[in-house]
Amino acid sequence: MMMGETETEAIKRCLAGDNDAFAGVVETYQDRIYSFALRLLKDEAAAEDAAQETFVKAFRALSSYNTALPLSSWLFRIAHNSCMDALRVSGRTVSMDHEDFPDLPDRGPAVADSVADALDSERIEALLSSLPPLYSEALLLQYREEMGPAEIARVTGTPEGTVKARLFRAREMLKAKLSDATVQGAEAYYRRGAI
Amino acid sequence: MTADRTDAAIAKAVAALPYRRPRADFKARVMAAIAAEAEAATWREKALRAVGLTVGTWSAAVACGAAAFVYYNFADIAITVIRPGGVSGALNMLAARCALMLAKLISVVSFVIELAGLAMPASYEIVAASLICAAAITALSRGRLAGQSI
Numbered sequence: 505m506m507m508g509e510t511e512t513e514a515i516k517r518c519l520a521g522d523n524d525a526f527a528g529v530v531e532t533y534q535d536r537i538y539s540f541a542l543r544l545l546k547d548e549a550a551a552e553d554a555a556q557e558t559f560v561k562a563f564r565a566l567s568s569y570n571t572a573l574p575l576s577s578w579l580f581r582i583a584h585n586s587c588m589d590a591l592r593v594s595g596r597t598v599s600m601d602h603e604d605f606p607d608l609p610d611r612g613p614a615v616a617d618s619v620a621d622a623l624d625s626e627r628i629e630a631l632l633s634s635l636p637p638l639y640s641e642a643l644l645l646q647y648r649e650e651m652g653p654a655e656i657a658r659v660t661g662t663p664e665g666t667v668k669a670r671l672f673r674a675r676e677m678l679k680a681k682l683s684d685a686t687v688q689g690a691e692a693y694y695r696r697g698a699i
Numbered sequence: 700m701t702a703d704r705t706d707a708a709i710a711k712a713v714a715a716l717p718y719r720r721p722r723a724d725f726k727a728r729v730m731a732a733i734a735a736e737a738e739a740a741t742w743r744e745k746a747l748r749a750v751g752l753t754v755g756t757w758s759a760a761v762a763c764g765a766a767a768f769v770y771y772n773f774a775d776i777a778i779t780v781i782r783p784g785g786v787s788g789a790l791n792m793l794a795a796r797c798a799l800m801l802a803k804l805i806s807v808v809s810f811v812i813e814l815a816g817l818a819m820p821a822s823y824e825i826v827a828a829s830l831i832c833a834a835a836i837t838a839l840s841r842g843r844l845a846g847q848s849i
Contacts, residue, residue, distance in 0.1 A: 523730075523737055530726050535718040542719055552721050559729045560736060628712035647713035678709055679702070 511575045518566055526566075530559050533576070536649070537583050543629075543644055544587045544637045550594070554586040561586070573658075580649065580659045584641070591637060623682075631678055639674035646671060760833065768840035800835060804828045 511532075517525035537558055542551035561582050562569075569578055632640040638660075645656045653671070657664040769776060779785040808827050 523733055526733060527726060527730055530729050534725055534729075535720055538721040538725070539716075539718045543716075552725060555721060556725070556729050556732060560732050563733045564736060623708050623712040625712065625716055628709070629716060632713070643709075643713050644716075647710045648716055650714075675706055675709055679705055682705070 512571050515566060515569065515571065515575070518563070523563075526559075526563055529562075529575070533579055534559075536576070537579060540580065540583055540641075540644060540649075541587050541590075543632060544641055545590055545594075546633055550590050554583065554590050557586045558583040574655075576649070577651070577655055577659055580645065580651075581661070584659055584661075587637070587641075596637070631681055634681065635674060635677055639670055639677060642667060642670040643674045643678075764833070764837050764840065767837075771840065797832075800832065801828065804831050804835075807831075 511529065514525045514528050518529075534555065538551055538555040541554040541558075542548060545551050545554060558579060562579055565582075569575070632643065635643075641660070642656060645651045645659060646653075651659065653664050653667045656667045656671075660667065662670075779789045805824070805828060808824055808831075812824070
């Protein structure tokens with residue numbers, strides 16, 4: 505996009521036949537879309553392919569884009585579809601089967617202050633990648649992309665209630681994993697004390 | 700630690716995740732794919748226009764040929780229409796002539812292809828037959844048949 509040009513203006517220029525105007529859109533969103541795809545697919549080449557497919561599909565469907573909605577939501581919706589297709593092709597599950605709904609305790613597990621406070625990027629990255637894609641996706645869209653449940657529902661094409669349930673379960677799963685870390689840390693501490 | 704505080708810690712950690720950068724040539728590759736897509740779309744459009752133009756031209760040519768035939772043979776056609784059973788007779792005659800002509804044309808085209816030793820696809824034969832057929836109909840429509848003259 506040119507200096508001071510809004511996304512809507514850039515899209516209007518694209519629709520008028522100026523393909524180069526789309527370069528600005530790619531430049532603005534490439535890191536966000538690629539990171540999103542990478543965290544879902546956990547493979548750099550697959551993430552680049554999905555991100556590229558997202559932009560090409562977006563360009564192809566520009567005429568159907570509703571400018572009243574944020575461009576980011578629309579792009580993330582296309583990226584979501586591309587990633588889900590890639591996951592299906594690679595044979596990884598994206599369905600809501602029992603694997604995606606692990607049994608969780610009614611009350612959230614206790615997490616030690618030190619463990620939760622020490623949640624850095626590397627640790628949370630590892631924890632997110634251990635979650636099923638639909639759950640890590642919900643967390644990423646809510647916290648990293650600052651979307652509300654309604655917007656996430658639009659992006660993922662699922663009811664808002666399902667999004668809220670996924671968010672809740674994703675947080676509970678993370679807490680369970682952090683709680684395991686707390687227990688292991690305590691065991692190590694007592695083992696050291698015994699020595 | 701309270702659940703709220705853990706939730707807040709998770710939210711903060713996820714929000715602080717850095718964006719990863721794709722390879723340096725990512726944008727160039729995307730734009731190249733888009734350019735290829737746009738070029739393919741342009742070619743599709745051109746092909747559709749060409750087909751439309753061809754169909755339109757042929758329709759116009761057939762319409763003009765038919766109009767010319769009616770114009771130059773109006774008296775004969777009128778008599779044929781007025782005469783009882785004239786229309787069906789004329790149609791039968793026309794169908795027979797067309798079938799005969801088509802058979803002759805196909806045999807001529809097959810002979811020419813065999814003679815030239817060319818392995819032309821069937822579509823070319825149909826196009827060639829249509830062209831020759833149209834030319835023959837136009838040529839015939841200009842002259843009057845002896846039986847139809849007043």
